[in-house]
Amino acid sequence: MTGAGTNHTRLNLTGGPAIVLVRPQLAVNIGMCARAMANFGLSDLRLVSPREGWPRTGALKKGANAAAAGAVHLLEAAKLYDSVEEACADLNFLYAATARERGQHKPVETPAEAMPRAAALVSEGSKGGILFGPERTGLSNDEVAIADRIVTFPVNPAYASLNLAQAVLLMGYEWMRASSEARAPFVADPRSPPAPREMVLSFFAFLEGELERAGFFRPPDKAPVMRRNLRNIFHRLDLSQQDVSTLRGMFVRLVEGPRAGPKPRAKKAGVGSVEPEPDDG
Structure with a gap:
């Protein structure tokens, strides 16, 4: 299933730092991370020892693909590693x-501080990555090291x-x-x-009248004072020609009442028709 904003005819951004998921616990979360990456043009997904393995078939793959919502190509291209050292x-x-x-x-930065530096390094030809730990425990001290x-x-x-996918999403947003x-x-x-002013003043004259x-x-x-206040309400709206025409038509209809519609045709006497009853008087 793809989202309403998916359009494969438009430019697909790729690149950016690798997203390295260390011992992710759920295939569905991996799928949601892929979706977040696709949203913001990140395309290098690396998996270190997923708890459930990395399913290529069966229910786990189906769940991951559904959660990816159109970013299945990132799941299919994901690289699998046994250790963080190997992945990086x-x-x-x-x-x-x-x-x-x-x-x-170590230097500690927010995504808003880290991603401009990452973008500058990538533009110079460097390759970078971001480590994300397992959902329940996060990264170990040795992995942070x-x-x-x-x-x-x-x-x-x-x-x-x-949530793991939320963290990837926020990082991707700052990368973008x-x-x-x-x-x-x-x-x-x-x-x-x-x-034009003439049109606006004509509308005011009609409305105030x-x-x-x-x-x-x-x-x-x-x-x-009431007239000035009324005019200033409309001036703050920065009215277009269509705005003035619509407002004037609306007030005309309120003043004059409903338009007279076409008169209903008189039914001919016959099958399915009812003859009018004569007046009592």
Whole structure:
């Protein structure tokens, strides 16, 4: 199953630091991590000794693929390793993602601080990675020791544990911000041209005239202030020509009432018809 935002006709971003999942416990979580990676153009997924193995068939594969929601290509390309050292052997820089202070005197950065540095190093030709530990325990101290730096999230200190896929998602978001222009993938449809002053003033004259007839401007000595306040409400809306036309049409219909619809045809007498009864009087 793919999401509503999936469009295979558009440019697919790839690259970035490797996402190294160390002893992940659930195949479904691996699938969700792949989805998060695909969202933000990360394409190098490495798995170190998954608890359930790395299923290529059966129910576990089906669950992982479903959780990936269209990012199955990352699961199929995932590399499997027996140790963290083996998984990181070709990398030039390495971050360890952890929520706990480890006393290892390493630089500690947030994703917003770490990913610009990672983007600069990748642009120079370096290869990097980010270690994520198992869902229940996180990385061991020895595994953190393999990394150059620690990356941690600015979260509620009383509840700092993140879901594995959430952690990958947040890191991917900061990677996208650091490595690209990170613009919105679409923009609003162009508006109608701005309404000329003559059109706006004509609308005000119509609206205020109808409100005057309805007795809105009371007491009379407050009418000038009420008119100014009313006009300023609409001025703050930065009205387009279409806006003014729509508003005027709406108020016209409120003033004049429902449009007269076509008159219903009189039914001919016959099968399925009912003759009108004569008046009592």
